Amino acid sequence: NAGVTQTPKFRVLKTGQSMTLLCAQDMNHEYMYWYRQDPGMGLRLIHYSVGEGTTAKGEVPDGYNVSRLKKQNFLLGLESAAPSQTSVYFCASSLQGDTEAFFGQGTRLTVV
Amino acid sequence: AQTVTQSQPEMSVQEAETVTLSCTYDTSESDYYLFWYKQPPSRQMILVIRQEAYKQQNATENRFSVNFQKAAKSFSLKISDSQLGDAAMYFCAYRSRQGWGNKLVFGAGTILRVKS
Numbered sequence: 001n002a003g004v005t006q007t008p009k010f011r012v013l014k015t016g017q018s019m020t021l022l023c024a025q026d027m028n029h030e031y032m033y034w035y036r037q038d039p040g041m042g043l044r045l046i047h048y049s050v051g052e053g054t055t056a057k058g059e060v061p062d063g064y065n066v067s068r069l070k071k072q073n074f075l076l077g078l079e080s081a082a083p084s085q086t087s088v089y090f091c092a093s094s095l096q097g098d099t100e101a102f103f104g105q106g107t108r109l110t111v112v
Numbered sequence: 113a114q115t116v117t118q119s120q121p122e123m124s125v126q127e128a129e130t131v132t133l134s135c136t137y138d139t140s141e142s143d144y145y146l147f148w149y150k151q152p153p154s155r156q157m158i159l160v161i162r163q164e165a166y167k168q169q170n171a172t173e174n175r176f177s178v179n180f181q182k183a184a185k186s187f188s189l190k191i192s193d194s195q196l197g198d199a200a201m202y203f204c205a206y207r208s209r210q211g212w213g214n215k216l217v218f219g220a221g222t223i224l225r226v227k228s
Contacts, residue, residue: 033215042116042203042218058215090157092216098145098209101216103157 002026006091006104013081013111021076021107023091031094032074033058033101034066036087043090049074050097081111114139116206118219125194126227132179133189133222135204143209146180146187147216151201160202163187191224199226 007022023032030051035043035058045058049068063085065077074093078085091104115138125131137146148160163171163180170178175195179188191198204219 035216035218040121040220042118042220043205043216044218045215048215088155092157100159100162106155 004091004093004102004104006089006107008107009105010108011110013078013109015081015083015111017081018077018079019081019109020078021089021091021109023074023076023093023104025072025074025091025093025102027093027095027102028071029093029095029102030071031097031101032068033092033094034064034074034076035090035092036060037090037106038087046076046089081109083111085109086111114141114144114206114208114217116204116217116219118204118222120222121220122223122225124225124227125191125198127194127196129194130190130192131194131224133191133202133204133224135187135189135219137185137187137204137206139185139206139208141208141210145207145209146178147205147207148176148178148187148189149203149205149218150198151203151221152197152199157203161189194226196226196228199224 004025033048034046037043047066052071067075089107092101094101144165146163150158161173175192201221205216
């Protein structure tokens with residue numbers, strides 16, 4: 001049982017490039033989330049999904065898009081990367097809205 | 113909006129001693145959850161302990177316990193008999209029981225160093 005898997009684990013982008021981060025969970029969870037972690041700021045919610053085909057904005061959604069076409073996958077896209085998007089990105093999932101959230105291992109993204 | 117404050121950027125503890133990490137939060141809600149997460153150098157987020165606001169009894173998990181003061185909006189984590197493996201970043205987090213999703217609001221984190 002892999003839990004929550006993020007791909008890739010590390011990436012370096014040039015300003016203006018685009019990329020997609022993939023989050024996959026094999027626990028049949030309904031809810032999925034994307035967070036970013038920055039020094040001195042903890043984790044902040046970017047976008048989340050309460051089920052297949054649904055997405056919603058979190059605290060810091062600007063510059064990101066997401067899609068949840070399949071229940072097990074939650075994609076985070078950066079259309080035109082900026083240095084301010086240099087961060088560690090975490091995906092999480094939970095069975096329901098009030099059950100424990102399980103986190104992936106994180107993706108370290110550097111935009112130069 | 114809810115906020116979570118961890119006022120200690122770094123803490124140190126001697127192996128086998130006890131250390132307390134502080135957390136305060138701001139909310140107008142009466143029903144919510146509070147959590148402590150551990151993040152070791154591997155970056156993995158590990159749930160340490162969870163407290164439900166409607167429960168007066170403080171949660172405990174082996175060497176980890178909390179002091180939950182609802183009126184003061186305080187939620188501190190006590191680690192007893194500290195071990196080298198406890199060295200990590202610790203995050204305090206809040207989750208409302210209202211609305212959709214399991215949206216966690218995190219504090220800035222406290223780095224815990226354990227000295228041998």
